[in-house]
Amino acid sequence: MLTVAEVSVAFGGFQALKDASLTVGAGEIVGLVGPNGSGKSTLLNVIAGVHVPKSGRVELDGRPLPLGSIAGVAARGLGRTFQVPRLAQRLTVFDNMMAGAGNQPGERLFDLFLRPGTVAEAEKANEARAVAILKRLDLLHKANGIAGALSGGQQKLLTMGVLLMADPKILLLDEPAAGVNPVLIDQQVAFLKLLRDEGRSILIVEHNMEMISSVCDRVYVLDAGSMIATGTPAEIRANDDVIRSYLGQPA
Amino acid sequence: MISFAIYALTIIAIWSVMAISLNIQFGMTGLVNFGQILPFAIGAYAVGIGIEAGIPWWAGILAGLVAAPLVGLLVILPARRQSQDYWALITLGAGELFRLTMLNVPSIAGGADGVTISRLGDRNLALGLAVGLLVVAYLVGQRISRGPLGRMLRVIREDEVLAATLGRNPMAYRMKVTVVTWAMAAAAGILFGYVVGYIAPTSFLVTDTFLVWTAVILGGPGRNIGVVIGAAILILLSVSTRFMAEWSGLPSDLVANLRLAVFGLVLVLMFLFRPQGLFPETREVRDVDGR
Ligand SMILES: Nc1ncnc2c1ncn2[C@@H]1O[C@H](COP(=O)(O)OP(=O)(O)OP(=O)(O)O)[C@@H](O)[C@H]1O
Ligand SMILES: [Mg+2]
Numbered sequence: 253m254l255t256v257a258e259v260s261v262a263f264g265g266f267q268a269l270k271d272a273s274l275t276v277g278a279g280e281i282v283g284l285v286g287p288n289g290s291g292k293s294t295l296l297n298v299i300a301g302v303h304v305p306k307s308g309r310v311e312l313d314g315r316p317l318p319l320g321s322i323a324g325v326a327a328r329g330l331g332r333t334f335q336v337p338r339l340a341q342r343l344t345v346f347d348n349m350m351a352g353a354g355n356q357p358g359e360r361l362f363d364l365f366l367r368p369g370t371v372a373e374a375e376k377a378n379e380a381r382a383v384a385i386l387k388r389l390d391l392l393h394k395a396n397g398i399a400g401a402l403s404g405g406q407q408k409l410l411t412m413g414v415l416l417m418a419d420p421k422i423l424l425l426d427e428p429a430a431g432v433n434p435v436l437i438d439q440q441v442a443f444l445k446l447l448r449d450e451g452r453s454i455l456i457v458e459h460n461m462e463m464i465s466s467v468c469d470r471v472y473v474l475d476a477g478s479m480i481a482t483g484t485p486a487e488i489r490a491n492d493d494v495i496r497s498y499l500g501q502p503a
Numbered sequence: 504m505i506s507f508a509i510y511a512l513t514i515i516a517i518w519s520v521m522a523i524s525l526n527i528q529f530g531m532t533g534l535v536n537f538g539q540i541l542p543f544a545i546g547a548y549a550v551g552i553g554i555e556a557g558i559p560w561w562a563g564i565l566a567g568l569v570a571a572p573l574v575g576l577l578v579i580l581p582a583r584r585q586s587q588d589y590w591a592l593i594t595l596g597a598g599e600l601f602r603l604t605m606l607n608v609p610s611i612a613g614g615a616d617g618v619t620i621s622r623l624g625d626r627n628l629a630l631g632l633a634v635g636l637l638v639v640a641y642l643v644g645q646r647i648s649r650g651p652l653g654r655m656l657r658v659i660r661e662d663e664v665l666a667a668t669l670g671r672n673p674m675a676y677r678m679k680v681t682v683v684t685w686a687m688a689a690a691a692g693i694l695f696g697y698v699v700g701y702i703a704p705t706s707f708l709v710t711d712t713f714l715v716w717t718a719v720i721l722g723g724p725g726r727n728i729g730v731v732i733g734a735a736i737l738i739l740l741s742v743s744t745r746f747m748a749e750w751s752g753l754p755s756d757l758v759a760n761l762r763l764a765v766f767g768l769v770l771v772l773m774f775l776f777r778p779q780g781l782f783p784e785t786r787e788v789r790d791v792d793g794r
Contacts, residue, residue: 358651
């Protein structure tokens with residue numbers, strides 16, 4: 253479904269990614285691990301249209317993704333979270349959720365002023381979805397508070413909720429477990445599997461190997477901008493190169 | 504005295520429309536438009552030029568309402584990939600460019616002498632029209648503010664990368680906002696022309712943009728009723744300084760400059776002590792617990 257082929261990215265003279273490739277199949281959960289600064293977030297940013305690679309291809313469903321166009325990539329059904337949560341800080345949790353829903357008639361001037369019925373109907377449907385998702389994320393009691401007042405872990409969960417409102421086919425998650433308490437991580441793992449069972453594909457960047465092992469079908473290992481290994485979580489844990497470059501590293 | 508009160512209310516209503524226009528741009532969307540006077544001037548000049556050219560009154564009005572949003576799009580298009588600092592400079596420059604052109608090319612609209620418009624003789628009618636326009640502008644502002652569009656505009660204001668990540672093109676939204684708000688400001692300018700009966704470059708100064716900004720910052724960016732109250736306070740302050748000039752015997756341009764200093768002071772005090780304005784932006788509270 254998602255194909256990244258030989259992507260290279262340079263920041264000035266610094267080579268952040270060197271011919272990195274990966275694929276994510278339909279209904280697959282794929283992990284991406286590697287030391288700090290190895291280029292994981294950079295790779296997600298290339299896929300999501302934030303950085304334009306120096307060379308390489310990125311395709312979704314066999315068609316190239318618009319390089320460097322964040323909105324263009326999103327419109328193709330790709331949703332992503334950021335390592336540092338991005339939210340509309342001064343808006344309520346509920347409004348953040350509502351903004352996540354795509355194709356809203358009420359954002360078009362014509363419909364907003366001339367078709368109030370259509371707008372109200374769409375709002376109602378989105379409200380019901382937002383309530384259901386907030387419930388699942390255990391954030392419903394915060395619905396009317398501003399997003400900026402949530403704790404770090406809650407903000408991570410909310411960005412996930414906003415993403416789900418957009419109903420993407422494929423999700424890129426940058427460290428969804430960092431700063432989230434272990435009980436919630438277990439809930440997240442169950443949640444991600446549920447999303448997969450709904451037919452979505454997921455690419456997760458994560459340092460928490462336990463989470464990676466319990467949720468991923470396959471894992472890629474990035475080291476200094478190059479893919480050095482790929483396999484099942486068990487294979488990766490047993491791989492000497494990986495142990496040397498990453499797992500063996502004191503945390 | 505009554506006739507003065509009617510005139511003051513008319514002027515308050517006109518500048519309130521300007522404040523709502525800027526509120527949608529800056530308060531909701533985060534657009535730093537330092538050329539807010541430009542669409543107002545375009546509206547007024549369209550009427551003036553129309554009269555000089557001998558076209559029917561409604562055609563002049565229509566021309567103003569169409570020209571202002573078009574010019575707005577032309578002005579902001581070069582700023583599409585730039586930050587809001589650039590946006591501020593380009594709108595400021597465009598406003599001044601227009602005024603200086605009108606000043607220095609007398610063949611367009613009389614240069615410094617300006618154009619005389621057959622002014623609305625009936626002051627009550629003028630007030631009625633101004634209040635009517637304000638009501639329409641307020642309803643439009645509220646519909647945007649309370650609806651899905653306003654929500655997305657605020658997301659763009661807070662974090663445009665987030666908006667793009669949600670599949671929205673922030674520039675497309677800025678263009679929508681510009682079309683609506685510049686037409687709104689043009690309508691205010693058209694009415695201003697008919698109320699005052701005379702249009703000259705001195706009516707459209709950077710300081711007038713400054714007045715509208717002060718109204719928005721004072722009243723509460725993001726809150727339509729707040730910026731209307733902000734505009735009312737400042738216009739009342741303005742007209743009362745005019746009385747003060749007569750009463751104190753100070754030269755009128757000194758008093759005019761003092762008025763600007765007072766506006767500046769209002770801005771500084773608001774930034775320091777109450778950046779959310781007198782009437783802060785509200786948040787919709789939803790009843791979600793019942794479900
Ligand atoms: N916009 C940028 N400009 C310059 N250098 C950058 C930029 N973004 C990333 N880098 C550099 O590229 C390298 C890879 O960064 P990246 O954020 O992709 O790492 P990461 O694998 O996500 O690390 P972490 O696990 O700490 O999040 C780092 O050395 C970083 O300093
Ligand atoms: Mg990272």
